[in-house]
């Protein structure tokens with residue numbers, strides 16, 4: 001056992017509310033982490049800046065967000081290229097194109113092609129984007145992306161009842177498939193605690209993500225957001241969070 005593993009084992013052993021078998025899984029996944037990435041953690045002091053292409057508007061109003069998170073983004077609905085250039089001049093290295101969704105479940109990146117081309121021509125900014133669920137034709141228009149950020153939901157009920165979309169896990173999977181076909185790097189996002197179906201849904205989401213060779217996996221832990229229909233929902237069980245992270249590793 002390496003020094004890092006010994007320290008990790010010691011820390012893990014002090015955890016309360018976590019079963020012995022989960023602690024074993026944590027240590028196993030820590031060992032795997034060291035194998036893959038050595039004993040190094042990267043911190044990004046200059047995170048990508050989120051920009052909303054739709055101001056504070058969204059045609060979906062999902063039950064866990066209800067447009068809340070758009071309030072923290074810079075409104076670039078009218079002046080995307082100018083804002084991006086200003087951010088670059090201030091030292092920002094990357095931007096996340098985001099925003100509210102259309103009724104069909106995709107972020108309307110496609111109306112901003114002219115501005116996006118201008119950003120690519122005039123700045124070295126890295127560009128990621130929340131894309132939502134997309135078609136094959138839309139994927140073909142996303143070659144400007146350094147990374148596509150896609151929510152991967154592992155059950156149809158959550159897609160219907162919480163996101164309010166007449167879509168299924170097949171549409172989630174097709175989105176990843178189309179991006180893969182276009183060789184666009186993907187960073188699937190899995191939200192632990194969003195689904196009423198619990199761990200089963202999240203583990204299924206992991207299975208879906210695994211098939212499409214993601215460059216990064218983002219595991220988000222659901223937090224109840226005030227003034228949303230899920231504002232009173234409990235946080236997910238810590239054991240579920242551990243299970244998803246260790247299974248992913």
Ligand code: SF4
Nearest residue numbers: 058061062065067101
């Ligand atoms: S589509 Fe995005 S911005 Fe709109 S409510 Fe859902 S999570 Fe919030």
